[in-house]
Amino acid sequence: MTAPTDHIDATAPAPSDGALFEGRTLISVDAMGGDEGPAAVVAGCSLSAKINPDIAFILHGDKALLGPMVDRDPHLAGRCDVRHAAGVVSMDDKPSHVVRTGKDTSMWATVESVRSGESAVAVSCGNTGALMAISTIRLRKLPGVNRPAIAVLYPSANKHGFNVMLDVGADIRADAEDLLRFALMGASYARNGMNLPKPRVGLLNVGTEEHKGRSELKEAYDLIRAQEIEVGFDFVGFVEGGDISGDRADVIVTDGFTGNVAIKTGEGTAKLVGLRLREAFKYSVLSKLASLLAYTSLRRLQRKIDPRRVNGGVFLGLNGTVVKSHGSADATGVSAAIKLAAQLAQNQFNDKLAARIAATLPVEETPE
Amino acid sequence: MTAPTDHIDATAPAPSDGALFEGRTLISVDAMGGDEGPAAVVAGCSLSAKINPDIAFILHGDKALLGPMVDRDPHLAGRCDVRHAAGVVSMDDKPSHVVRTGKDTSMWATVESVRSGESAVAVSCGNTGALMAISTIRLRKLPGVNRPAIAVLYPSANKHGFNVMLDVGADIRADAEDLLRFALMGASYARNGMNLPKPRVGLLNVGTEEHKGRSELKEAYDLIRAQEIEVGFDFVGFVEGGDISGDRADVIVTDGFTGNVAIKTGEGTAKLVGLRLREAFKYSVLSKLASLLAYTSLRRLQRKIDPRRVNGGVFLGLNGTVVKSHGSADATGVSAAIKLAAQLAQNQFNDKLAARIAATLPVEETPE
Known part of the structure; x- marks a missing residue:
């Protein structure tokens, strides 16, 4: 997923370098979900980047489409890494179908970036059922959460x-x-x-x-x-x-x-x-x-x-935080979802939540 | 329930006479339920009587309180029979308790007047659970309704x-x-x-x-x-x-x-x-x-x-129509509930409903 060929241009450094992303909260964003299309998602990222200097993005989706949009945007310069994903989850796709066949989608890659520990939090405007299914399968449930x-x-x-x-x-x-x-x-x-x-x-x-x-x-x-x-x-x-x-x-x-x-x-x-x-x-x-x-x-x-x-909407009870933005979100809406995601990540919300749930479990119950 | 001593004065004829009530749709009203007290209920009846010449009322509750209110009201003259009921169902009373001990309440008498066939429809602003419990026990469910x-x-x-x-x-x-x-x-x-x-x-x-x-x-x-x-x-x-x-x-x-x-x-x-x-x-x-x-x-x-x-709110599925007015209804609210009750009664709604449900029952199912 982090192969150099995935990067959009020479000015956007690889996160493995960590040069410009260092110290910033990295947010994994599904650019292809949502009724308003990728332009609204990129505009939302731009709005957020302008207001909050402490965040950076990995944007998943059609590189040919997203690359030029990101390049044109002054607020995203050096703070947004575009990763190509060929597949798109549509609003009508059944979750069970996406789980079986959706490994090449931008939604899958968005969640995967949190699972691998690269990103602190994931944001998508896409199909809620599919996002929950992918998140549950890839991030898995917290011990004690059914x-x-x-x-x-x-x-x-x-x-x-x-x-x-x-x-x-x-x-x-x-x-x-x-x-x-x-x-x-x-x-x-x-x-x-x-x-x-x-x-x-x-x-x-x-x-x-x-x-x-x-x-x-x-x-x-x-x-x-x-x-x-x-x-x-x-x-x-x-x-x-x-x-x-x-x-x-x-x-x-x-x-x-x-x-x-x-x-x-x-x-x-x-x-x-x-x-x-x-x-x-x-x-x-x-x-x-x-x-x-x-x-x-x-x-x-x-x-x-x-x-x-x-x-x-925040998915709770998983090993990682996923924020579901409204399907019809425009730039303002996407930006609000990103703000929430950043705040939760910066508060290390999911670690605290996991510890809290674990503390309430009976001692004899051994979490898998 | 229709003993002459129950009537408020000589000008209000007994419904058994039927003289002034004749041809009018008779609405049984619980005057004691509701947060706004009996004055709001009487005012609501008055408003309805003024607009709709085809309706008349049997009003259940504290006769000493209701009698003078009704007497003062020009629109209710000769169109409202006050029946004394000593008990009042409060908003906090448990339905099961009311069913066991509430036979003397204005709510019980209000429903009873529909059961006996005297009134065409009942209206109460009181405790919803208690009203449903009394209505179900006294009116019983329509054949085919669980x-x-x-x-x-x-x-x-x-x-x-x-x-x-x-x-x-x-x-x-x-x-x-x-x-x-x-x-x-x-x-x-x-x-x-x-x-x-x-x-x-x-x-x-x-x-x-x-x-x-x-x-x-x-x-x-x-x-x-x-x-x-x-x-x-x-x-x-x-x-x-x-x-x-x-x-x-x-x-x-x-x-x-x-x-x-x-x-x-x-x-x-x-x-x-x-x-x-x-x-x-x-x-x-x-x-x-x-x-x-x-x-x-x-x-x-x-x-x-x-x-x-x-x-x-209309109770559906019983042998008789009961309209539950909002507990906090003022005169306008009570009047709206009465208007609805009158319309349903005049359309012989409950008979049509019963016939409709009966028609969908399998032939081998014999309603009790």
Whole structure:
């Protein structure tokens, strides 16, 4: 993978030299995933490079396409190594198919760079199921983790402006033990990704009373309660759908089916409110005038609740950190995902998370 | 229950007389449930009576409290019979407790009036779990229905402005057969409550591809597909969380756990967007001025997405229609729930629904 012929030109040094990359956090980026194409990914890398001098990139994909884009970009000069990958994972590819036949894809190479230890973290806008499948097979699960999870930041009323929610779709089910691991991983993510020393953790249910809900939730309730003091988070008990955007918990724990439906419902509802807002302002001459005057306010609102600003689902529970950027991410979105990836890498998040999970394992359980 | 001593005064005739109630749709209303107290419920009845000359009420609760309120109200004169009930179901009461000890409550009497055939439909703002438990025990399930469901109208981008969603919390689980019944009941509700001759029905999942999701969803997919032509709806297949507020389906079918989390997530997200919108407009002098000018537009928006305007979860699958109004409903909210109840009663919705479910039962299955 690091053969000299893979490098785009003489000015971009091989990472094995380490000359210009030295001291920088190396981020492995899949340039070919995403609905907006490689240009949006390269532009996102450029935005990030401009703001953050401590990062550098390995960009995987069609070298003939990517090379000229990177060469033209002043912020990426000497900080981006392009590696050729002939194959591309499409949004419709089945994960099982990609795992069998996708070794030549940019997505595979992106994950492989983390597995080999060359890059600190991976970022892709591609097919979520395929990315999770490749990541699980190549990076493997952390000792003590049965199901990995995808965590996202959801806009909320709390003072940081966001809550962590997991799982939002790595798997369609979770038992009580899985939910306990999600709580531990979510708390760790809130500590390292959001700088919350003692995050509040809530378990998603259809009511806040202890007697409510499915049996695995009641069991998970007791398991999480038992770890609360040892691990140093604040378990607020059961929370409801309304708390995902609320201020009762910083971390919302649920199975991947419920979490996936919830975030898509929330996104859809926010979109509908936006649609109705635009309609309301188009209604009359006076309301059109008002919308002109309100332009700055509405822009400010849009920035606050812009999903692109918190773009990035993080795969938790693997031997390595992978950030899944939204498929439709533009340069701003890709840049947000890269910022998150860099922060997690610089906090050595995954090492801390692994240690935390290991500490909660029974002594007699020997991790493979 | 219909003893003359139960009537508030000589001007309000006994419904057994039927003199003034004749030809009117009789709605049984629980006056004591809800956070806003009986005054909001009476005000809601009054609002409805003013608009709709074809309805009359039996109001259950504390007669000493309700009597004077009803007497003072010109719209309710001769159209509202107050029945005394000493007990009140609180929001914290466990359903199982209410079923054992709640025979003297206003909620029990409200449902009982539908069971006896006196009223056409019941409305309560009280404890959802208790109302469902009383309704299930007293009205009993329709032949062929294993789990009743609660259906709500959710604001959406389709041309009617709302989608039907069920179950949103009658039960925390549903198997493939239950999901099929939900599809039949939801389609029937969309026909009679929303006047859609051929509703589009979608099954909620984490993706739209046929191979995705839990096994009971794949099974339900085939069962619903098989009924589509016979029953006369349009099965659009799997839908995602974003489609709940979208225009792909008119009826969203899911289990009560997922549905409950989804609607609460949507409500919470809409609330957060509203909060951020108000903050954005308070930001500067110019934005405050803009908000004054935009006042009418914002009011119009609020009316369009106002949950009070579509207040009312309908219990489906029982021998009788029960409408659950939101616990925090004010007069406008109660009135919306009554309007829905009246429309369903006047369309003889429950008889049609029962016939529809019966028609899909195998011939060898003899309903009890």
